[in-house]
Amino acid sequence: MPASEPDPATVTGRPGAAWIGDAFTGFDLAGRSWALAVFIDERSRMVLGYRWDTRERPFLLAAALRAAITAYGLPECICVDHSMGAGTVKEAASRLGVTILTRAPTHLAPRSMTERWAAGMCRLFRHEITTSGHPAGASMDPVELNRRFGAWLEKVYHRQVQPDTGTTALQRWRAGTPPRSAPAPAVLSAAFTHHCNRSVSSAATIRLLGTSYNVDAGLVGQTIDASVDVSDPSVVPVRLGGRPMGLAVPVPSVTMPYAP
Template structure:
C-alpha cells in the first residue's frame, strides 16, 4: 500500500472517530420519545458547556450545529454523522504559518488570538483564530491548559432498569497455572448482573463474550458506563454501541465517580465466590480445572444466591427489581450480529484485490482504486462483506488465505502442539560470521593505534 493510500485510510479512520464523537454527544437529545421542549432544553445545555473533540481540544458547539447533527442522524443513521474525507488545498500561505509558529515558539505564552493580532499588524491580514489554534495543537505548540473538572456523580442511581449498565473487569484466581479475568455488567437501578464472562485474557474478545449475550437476553440499555481500559476503548465497542443506539460513556481517568456499584459487586464476588476457589495446590477450596467449570459455577452463584438476596441499599432482590421494569425489547439476531462484527478500511488495488492481515481477497472490479469498508467476524476471515460509501458492495472472495482469525481474536485455549522448529539459530550464525570477519582484519589495538571511527552526517539521515 502506498503512502497516499495510507493517508486516505488514516483520514477515513479519523472521520469515523469524529462521527462516533458526534453520535455520543447527541444520542440523548436525539431520543424520539422526547418532546420538542425537552429536546430544546437538552440541546441548550449541550451548547452551553465545553466539550472535548477527538483531538483532545476543548470546543463549543452552537445549537444550529447540534440540531443539524440530530437531523442527519435521524435521516441517515450513524453513517450520516461521518464527515467527508475530501481535503481541499489550504488557503493560508505556508509562510504565514511559519511566521505564526516562530511567534509562538518565541513566546509560548502567546495565545492564538495574540499571534493573530501580531500577524495582522505585520501584514495587514491574518488567518482566523481557530485556524491558528488548530495548527498549534497539530504541531504540539499548545500551551499547557488546566484540566477540565470532571463531572461528579455523587450518589446517583438510574431511574429505571436498563437505563444504564456499568461494566468493568476483575482479576481472578489462577486456573491450570493461568490467570483469569471476569468481565461483568451491572444494571445501575437494580444492581442485577446483566452479563458476565470469565476468561484467560482482558481483551476485546472476552469483553464481547460477556456483553453480547447480555444484550440478547436482557435488552439494550440507554447507556453503558465503563473505564478507560484498553478493551473498553477499542473501536469495535464504539461501533457496536453506535449500531445498537447505545451511548458509551467513559469515566475520567483518576476520577471513578459513579463506579461504586460494580466495585461493591466485585468485593462481594471476592468475598463469597473467588474465596471458595483454590488458587494453587494444597490450598483450601474447590479445584477448578477449566473455564467452562468456572463460568458454570459463577452463573449458579449469581442466579441462585446474589440475584435472590435482598440488596442492602435497594431493599429488594436485584433480579426482582430488574424484572419490575420488564418486558424489555431485545435486538433482532441479525442486528446484534451486525453490531458485533469488526470492520477495517482498505484501498482496492488496480487488480481489484484488497489485503487484510496477510490475506488477499478479490472484490468487484468496479471498486478498483476506491476506499472500502471490510466487515467480518474476527474468528472467521474467510468471509468478508464489502461496503463502499455506506452501501453494500457484495462479498470479498478469498484469493490467498494465510490466517483464519484476526490477530486480536486469540482463543481461550492455545494450541497444544508446539510449532515445528528447524534447530537453526540464525542470530548465532550471523554472530559467528561477524566474529570471523573481524578476526581477519588488522588488530589496531595490538599496534597501539585507535580504531578509526566513521563520521556520520546526521543531517542527511
C-alpha cells in the same frame, strides 16, 4: 443513530435504564488467575452479561455486552470506562441506538460501583467454588467457569437480600423499566462486526484485536478485508477484491499491541 446524551441523573435510578461495563484482572479462582468483563444494571445491580477468561482480552467487554443484550434486551444507555475493548463496545452500542454516557452518574462513579461489586462477588463466588466439591487448587477451563458463574448468579447472587437495600437484585430489576427487545440476530451480529483492511505479512499472518492470525499462504503481500466479530474473534472471514478467501485463524499464544 443514538439520541443526544441525556443527563445521567434522569436515567440512573431507574432499574433497567443504565448499564455499567467494566473489566478486571487478577481474580484468584479455581487454581489460577482470571480476568472478568461484566455489565451490571446501575440501579438493581443485576449482573446482565459477563465473560471470564484466563487473561484480559480486547473482545471480553464486547462479549459481555452482547450476552447481556441477547438475554435482556437493549438498555437506554451504557457507561464504560477505558477498559481494553471499550472503543469497540461503544461502536456496537451506537449502531444499536444505545446512548453512550460520557459523564458518570453524579451520585455514583461507575468504577467505584463495579470495583466494590467485583471485590465482594469474587469473595462469594470463590466460597461457592471451594464448597461445591471442586478440588482446592485444581484448574478449570473458561467454559466451565462461565457456566458455573451463570448458574451461581441465577440461583444465589440475584436472589440474595442485600443489606443496604433490604431487597434482592432480581426484585429491583423486575420493578424497573423493561428494556427494549433484543434486535434480530442478524442486526445484532452486524452491530458487533468490525470491517478492516490488513496487509498480509510474508509469514501469511495479519494482526487483529491484538492477536496474530494465520491466513492462506496465497494471500502473502495482498491487502485483504477482514470481518471480525468483536465479541468472538475466534474465526474471521477474509475477502480479497470482494471474493471470499477463507478464514483467518488465531495463532496460538501470540499476543501483540492492540490494533482495532
